[in-house]
Amino acid sequence: MKHSGHDEGVIAAVLATKPQLTCRKFSQLLATAKPSDIAQSLDNVRPTADECERMAKRLELTCMSVTYVGAHDYPQTLVQDPTRSPVLFYRGKLAALNQRRVGIVGTRSATAAGRYLASHISFDLAERGISTVSGLARGIDAWAHKGVSVAYGRNADHSHLGIPIGVVASGLDVVYPKENVELWNFVSEHGLLLSESPPGTSPEPYRFPLRNRILAALSEVLVVVESRATGGSMITVEEAHKRDITVMAVPGSPRNSSSAGTNLLLQQGCAPVVSVDDVLVALGLDTRESHPPVFDERDALSPQDEALLKSMAGDALTLDQLVLRTRRDVVDIAYSLGRMETRGWVINNGGWWEVLGMQTPAGYGGFHGGGNKLGN
Amino acid sequence: MSFVSVRSATLLGVQGAPVDVEIHLGMGLPGFTIVGQPDESCRESRDRVRAALLSCDLPWPNKRITVNLANGSNERKGGAGLDVAIAIGLLVVQEVLTVEAISRFSFIGELGLDGSLRSVAGIVPLVAAIDDRTVVVPRIAEHEARIVAQGNVCAVATLAELVASIREEVPWVHQQRVSTEVSQSELPNMSDVRGQSAARHACEIAAAGSHHLLLIGPPGAGKSMLAQRLVGILPDLATTDAITSTIIHSAAHSALPPGGLVTRPPLRAPHHSTSLIAMVGGGTSSLRPGEISLATNGVLFLDELGEFAPSVLDALRQPLEEGVVRVARAKSSAVLPAKFLLVAATNPCPCGEGTPGLCVCDDRAKQKYLRRFSGPLLDRFDLRVAVTRPHVDELLASSKSESSRDIALRVQQARSRAIERNGCLNSALTAEALDEYAPLTKGASQLLRHQVERGRLSGRGYHRIRRVGRTVADLRDQSEKVDEMHIAVALALRVGVQPHFSGEQAM
Numbered sequence: 045m046k047h048s049g050h051d052e053g054v055i056a057a058v059l060a061t062k063p064q065l066t067c068r069k070f071s072q073l074l075a076t077a078k079p080s081d082i083a084q085s086l087d088n089v090r091p092t093a094d095e096c097e098r099m100a101k102r103l104e105l106t107c108m109s110v111t112y113v114g115a116h117d118y119p120q121t122l123v124q125d126p127t128r129s130p131v132l133f134y135r136g137k138l139a140a141l142n143q144r145r146v147g148i149v150g151t152r153s154a155t156a157a158g159r160y161l162a163s164h165i166s167f168d169l170a171e172r173g174i175s176t177v178s179g180l181a182r183g184i185d186a187w188a189h190k191g192v193s194v195a196y197g198r199n200a201d202h203s204h205l206g207i208p209i210g211v212v213a214s215g216l217d218v219v220y221p222k223e224n225v226e227l228w229n230f231v232s233e234h235g236l237l238l239s240e241s242p243p244g245t246s247p248e249p250y251r252f253p254l255r256n257r258i259l260a261a262l263s264e265v266l267v268v269v270e271s272r273a274t275g276g277s278m279i280t281v282e283e284a285h286k287r288d289i290t291v292m293a294v295p296g297s298p299r300n301s302s303s304a305g306t307n308l309l310l311q312q313g314c315a316p317v318v319s320v321d322d323v324l325v326a327l328g329l330d331t332r333e334s335h336p337p338v339f340d341e342r343d344a345l346s347p348q349d350e351a352l353l354k355s356m357a358g359d360a361l362t363l364d365q366l367v368l369r370t371r372r373d374v375v376d377i378a379y380s381l382g383r384m385e386t387r388g389w390v391i392n393n394g395g396w397w398e399v400l401g402m403q404t405p406a407g408y409g410g411f412h413g414g415g416n417k418l419g420n
Numbered sequence: 421m422s423f424v425s426v427r428s429a430t431l432l433g434v435q436g437a438p439v440d441v442e443i444h445l446g447m448g449l450p451g452f453t454i455v456g457q458p459d460e461s462c463r464e465s466r467d468r469v470r471a472a473l474l475s476c477d478l479p480w481p482n483k484r485i486t487v488n489l490a491n492g493s494n495e496r497k498g499g500a501g502l503d504v505a506i507a508i509g510l511l512v513v514q515e516v517l518t519v520e521a522i523s524r525f526s527f528i529g530e531l532g533l534d535g536s537l538r539s540v541a542g543i544v545p546l547v548a549a550i551d552d553r554t555v556v557v558p559r560i561a562e563h564e565a566r567i568v569a570q571g572n573v574c575a576v577a578t579l580a581e582l583v584a585s586i587r588e589e590v591p592w593v594h595q596q597r598v599s600t601e602v603s604q605s606e607l608p609n610m611s612d613v614r615g616q617s618a619a620r621h622a623c624e625i626a627a628a629g630s631h632h633l634l635l636i637g638p639p640g641a642g643k644s645m646l647a648q649r650l651v652g653i654l655p656d657l658a659t660t661d662a663i664t665s666t667i668i669h670s671a672a673h674s675a676l677p678p679g680g681l682v683t684r685p686p687l688r689a690p691h692h693s694t695s696l697i698a699m700v701g702g703g704t705s706s707l708r709p710g711e712i713s714l715a716t717n718g719v720l721f722l723d724e725l726g727e728f729a730p731s732v733l734d735a736l737r738q739p740l741e742e743g744v745v746r747v748a749r750a751k752s753s754a755v756l757p758a759k760f761l762l763v764a765a766t767n768p769c770p771c772g773e774g775t776p777g778l779c780v781c782d783d784r785a786k787q788k789y790l791r792r793f794s795g796p797l798l799d800r801f802d803l804r805v806a807v808t809r810p811h812v813d814e815l816l817a818s819s820k821s822e823s824s825r826d827i828a829l830r831v832q833q834a835r836s837r838a839i840e841r842n843g844c845l846n847s848a849l850t851a852e853a854l855d856e857y858a859p860l861t862k863g864a865s866q867l868l869r870h871q872v873e874r875g876r877l878s879g880r881g882y883h884r885i886r887r888v889g890r891t892v893a894d895l896r897d898q899s900e901k902v903d904e905m906h907i908a909v910a911l912a913l914r915v916g917v918q919p920h921f922s923g924e925q926a927m
Contacts, residue, residue: 153783155776182782221784300777360776362806363618363912368814374617375896375909382908386870393776394768394786395636395806395915 050096053110055079058091058099060131061242065089070130074113102243106217107232108133125261125287129240133216135232140175140207144327147177147263147284149277150184150270151302155360156393158270158302159187160400161294165267166191168320170206174327177209177263179255180231181276184269186224193230208235211262213255214247215239238262253279260284265326267317268293271305278305290326292317297358343387352380353389353399360396422446424512424519427526428505429549430489430497431542433707433747433754434671436549438526439491441502443509448484456489459498459705468500468531469507476535476580479514495752498705500530501540504556507531507579508586521586525574526550528565529558535579541673541706544568544666556582562595563680564670568663607652607684611823613645615814622805622913623650624827628834629846629891632740632762632800634725636915637807638772643765644689646807647721650763651687652824654718655832661717664757668716672709685718688760692727700735700758702747707754712739715760725764726792733797736762740800764801766793774806802847802884803913834894846891851883858890863904867911876916885910 056079059065065086073082083090091099103110111118112131119141122128146169148162166176166188178188192208199205210231212220216239219225231237240258241251256276260266260283268291271277284291292315296303310316317323324330345353355370363381367374381397384390390397422445429436452466473480487506489497504527511517528546530538537558540546544564547555552571562575574592576582584590613620619635623646626633633650635643657665665682669675676682690699690711697703701710712720722728739745739758746755768774769781770789781789790798798804838846842857849857860868868885871877877885888910889902896906 153780157776182784223784297777302777362808364616364806364808365811367617368615368811374621375892375905378618378621378912379905379908382867382911383904385911386867392915394774395804396774396776398776 050080050093050100052079053112053115054096054100054103055083055091056112056115056131057103057110057133057242058095059083059089060240061099062089067130068127071113071128074130078114079112103133106243107135108216108243109135111138119262122258122261127257128261129258131242132238132240133242134236134238135216136234136236137207138236140209140236141262143173143175143207144329145175145177145209145262145264146323146327147259147266147280148184148188149179149259149266149268149280150188151272151275151277151305152181152183152185153302154183154187154270155300155302155398156391157358157360157398157400158184158294158296160391162187162269163191163194165269165317165320165323167195169323170195170208172206172320172324172329173204174206175209175235176206177211177259179259179276179280180210180212180224180227182221182224184277186227188269189227189231192235193227196230196234202234209262210235210237211255211259212237212239213241213251215241215243215245217243218246220247252276256280257283260289261287263289265290265292265323267323268306268309270294270296270302271309272301273304273308275305281309290315292322292326294318299359342389345384345387345389349380349384349389352377353384356390356397356399358399360393360398362396366397421513421515421519424509426505426509426512426522427550427553428502428528429526429546430491430501431499431546431671431706432495432752433701433756434542434545434668434709434713435754436542436545436547437491437493438549438551439489439497439502441505441509442488442490443506443513444486444488445481445513446484446486450482450484452485452487454487454489456487457494457496458489459496461500462489462498462502465500465503465506465531468503468533469510471533472503472531472535472579473507473510475533476578476583478511478516478579478583481510481514485510496705499540499542500538501528501542501546503531504529504537504579504582508582511583517583517586524554525556525586526553527556529556529561531579537576537578537582541708542671544670547573548667559593559595563678564666564676567666567681607824608645608648609824610649610653610827611820613642613649613821614817615810615821616642616646616807618913619646619805619807620821620827622803624653624831624895625888625891625913626650626761626763626803627653627827627831628895629802629838629887630761631802631847631888631891633764634798634801634804635763635765635807636768636774636804637765638767638774638809641807641809643807644721644723647689647719647723647763647765648687649824650761651685651719653828653831654685654761655828655835656683657685657717665717668709668713668757671706672714674714686715687719687721688712688715689721689723692722692724694728694732696729696732696735699732700739700745700747701754701756702749705752707747707749707752707756709756710745712736712745712758712760713756716757718760720760720762722762722764725766726789730792730794734794737794737796737800762800765807768806774808799878799880799884801914802888804915805913806915830895834891837894837898838891846887846894849887849890854883854886854890858886858893858902859900860886860889860907861901861903864889864902864907867904867907871911881914885914888914 162184170192176192179185208231214220219228256279260280266284293306293309294317426441430439530540539558539561543561547565548568554572556574557565559575559577565573688711699710743759745758769786771781773779889906892906892909893902
């Protein structure tokens, strides 16, 4: 055939676009044969020279690389996976997969406290040279990678930092959601952006659960920051369970339906995450050395402010609800909140006040540097 | 006698202009022409005047009648208010009345087919435009006319009565003055609002410093209830303000209180389907004042802010800054007053729940919802508070909240303190005046510095917080300096509407 002149990767990429060749069958065939041999033997999917030409151009134009089952650079972690993708499209360096990897997932409608936590955990992991794997969706996913991008922004030398890994559902040239385009570029520049969809694939809803299986398979430990009782994150958790991957969850208020899923996971016996140390322990890493002393740079609170912080008990509350709960004067409470917001203890999320970590040594250790470190 | 000139007035925007109605009776085919840029309702006066004269057994000349509306401008003259002047002029040219008898009068009013005098839009500005001649107005509008008249005011009910009075066959009838007082108890009272302490406090600050207020909360949280009661804690209008408001209401032909004078701050709550023209004014040839002008010296309440057309909301920006709106059309332009306190209410997000953790909208949906209001508009709200549905304990509580009377007293005191010190309300303080009248304590400037450094406060926001801080200080302890507590309260009552964790500066 004429396409013999083409790279095996390009042929694999063209074959991945053929609806006649199912993912499973293709994957099985690749275990024993090279893409060009498969193309030769199957009449109904045989790529034309024109198709190969166009695919090669397109991959070059969109800066995408291709790996396939049987190729020397196909990720080792996926080779043994029962539902591995036959072909993977990527930008960046596959070497990222040699690092320790933690998946961080969660709901798209997160609370401010959840977003804060996701970015802080991934920031701390990156500082310790651990990769963050996430899906670049709205909400927690995006904030996990934003934490990594802050770590890259703070360090001139990136060699010791964890490499961000993004697993997406659409083609790598179809940015979805659009507002994450900067993160998308950050991940492909400094890390690894991965998809099993050929270039130009739009983000159809059915592709997301499929994406989640790759995300789970690439994680050594999966951390769920906030999740409703059902949703994408819970699908990822299920995939992780199937692969015997440790799932950890951040506990939340029982009144908060954004934490219903994570609290459910905790009830079922998965390990809680209250600090980045918990994740390090799960990875079997020594937490003593890598761990800077836990301390809070935030100014200490007056007893009055602390009492207010305690009475908030992790709920998101309006000023009115706080007045009702504490039976204190509204001006008094407004004064306390204004003071605490300035110092980084609370945050106002569109009219609702949320607590950003309590002032206790046993609390989330990742707050070292407190609100000031990430300069929120 | 074939020619006479009768004084009347026409309306443009909220300004009256004197007009000489010239009437000429000539030979030729019987006919009736009005010249001098009359509008449609003016041209119709031919039929009304004829019917009215005949109904009152007064003669109608079967000659060629020409009416000219002269006021030295080329602007279109509108309204039915010239009917009476035309009728009187026709009676003079037919020598039913003498020129001498009518020379000290001017006439404003519309004629009914039965010869009765009816009120027209803008009686108050029209009367104000007349020099010291005696003004004849419809009896129904007598009180309004008296508020601003420079000369004497005479009121009549019918054309026949008017003719008889001018001939001095019957004396002019004057009405008794009615009380203009509105008792406080009739107004909705703040004590009806259960809970909502933050929102009530925000209302108090808004009233004291005339700071624009945005209420963010789900339907049924009591946002409109609060807005109605906000008017109740504003002090009575000063005389000049009362006259301005009366003139605007009259020009828009909007109902006036029994005494004629608008003494209480008006509340306007236009529906969100309101058009641009209805909001800012214009529409007719006389450039009718819109809702923002009607709300002058009072409150403009926009419920469901997000449902208003974006063009309508953006049209509010210039009046909010300048206190007037300049309406210009091809043939005429007018400056309408628009100095109002803006109170708006909106849902926090598409699902209406708002509480983080319970709301099901993702960041994008929230942002999209809030992006309907342009940033510059949002920036003009000094006070932004979240309102939630009151707790069941609060609804059932037997103890009443503080009444409007007590709050109004504090508001009044704070306002007079501000005026005494600055010469204006605190929301109108300029940046330079802030340094002079609202100096910050060390703690307060540190607090503000933190906020600006973290990118939570823009330059404009910085000044707005200081103005609100000044008002809080005026309400609380009358201190010379604005301290940390005042600023903290101002910050707590101006919540960020965009999600904090968006954009790069958040991290």
